[in-house]
Amino acid sequence: MSAIFIKKEKEVLRQNQTMEEQKTELELVKASEITPKSVEWLWYPYIPFGKVTLLQGDPGDGKSQLMLALSALASKGKPFPFADDEEKREPMTVIYQTTEDDADDTVVPRFIASNGDRDKLLFIRENEKSLTFDDDRIRSAIEKSGARLLILDPLSSYIGDGCSLNAANEMRSKFNHLIAVAKDTGCAIVIIAHMNKMRETSPLYRTSGSIDIAGVARSILAITRTPNKENSNERVMVQVKSNLAPTGSAILFEVGEKGITFIDEIKMTAEQAFSSIAPKLGRPSAECEAATAFILDLMKAGKLTATACEGFLKDRGFKKSTIKKAKKNAGVVSVKEGMIWYWTLPTVDQDKHNITSHTDPDFKTN
Secondary structure, X not given: OOHHHHHXXXXXXXXXHHHHHHOOOOOOOOHXXXXXXXXXXXXXXXXXXXXXXXXXXXXXXXXHHHHHHHHHHHHHOOOOOOOOOOOOOOOOOEEEEEOOOOHHHHHHHHHHHOOOOHHHEEOOOOOXXXXXXXXXXXXXXXXXXXXXXXXXXXXXXXXXXXXXXXXXXXXXXXXXHHHHHHHHHOOEEEEEEEEOOOOOOOHHHOEOOOHHHHHHOOEEEEEEEOOOOOOOOEEEEEEEEEOOOOOOOEEEEEEEOOEEEEEEEEOOOHHHHOOOOOOOOOOOOHHHHHHHHHHHHHHHHOOEEHHHHHHHHHHOXXXXXXXXXXXXXXXXXXXXXXXXXXXXXXXXXXXHHOOOEEOOOOOOOO
């Protein structure tokens, strides 16, 4: 037997041994062994905890400013815009990574303008090495700081050298690492991305790069300008994709020098927002006007319990955020007699009974 043959035989044996060592043992898990749990939300139904969310839009439309405004609210433990959940939260730590704006002259000043807690906003230094989706520093930073929100801005800066946005297999591998970090830590991860120039296609397909990017995100949000020519600062945020909850309402807001001003919830689809047939926006919304009219009609009967009024409105499909605005628009006040709260119009009942109005702690108006 020649030495060459023996050498080849040993090499084959080593390869077979290596393959055996690398073989993954099959493991089956029964559904009965898995404990079901509910999805937790930073902002229902737009941004879930423990998942990856994509926020996209054209350059200059206010993506970064929107996320800084939301970060400021999170840092103070304040409720997010038009959220039905009024449960008080503890202030949250936020990690914000961006390669497009400097922290000292743009990011921090915008955060301050939004009244954020500066001690709750953190940055990972990238002086020696740039961050990528599969960088272990992301997991370490979240675990060390207890951050509940991580923002990466923009997508193209964090995929890493040698990885193509258009290569599905490469992007999926990078995203899988980030998805695992979000799941293991419970941190909400938001990736900001620019949209491609295919304006005639669905907003779902306007994510730059491979469709796998849109596929892995559990929620996709998009920002665009409104048709309101009288206000060039007006924007609308729509939910393009929602895997974990019903699609949310569109959010109308303004981008200004002092930050973001949230205006209203409106009925508008992503397709409408990004098309030339987008409905004309007005303030207040048609839904809010309908709720206001309904409240005024209720008040014709005089003073009614707050519980009854809220029940009537909810039965007709009005959201709690809409009810709050409509109540304020109608001029209705909350009054307390004994242990019961009532709704009333001051000109109808308050003057007649000389009742002092208070703020109902169970149903606060903005």
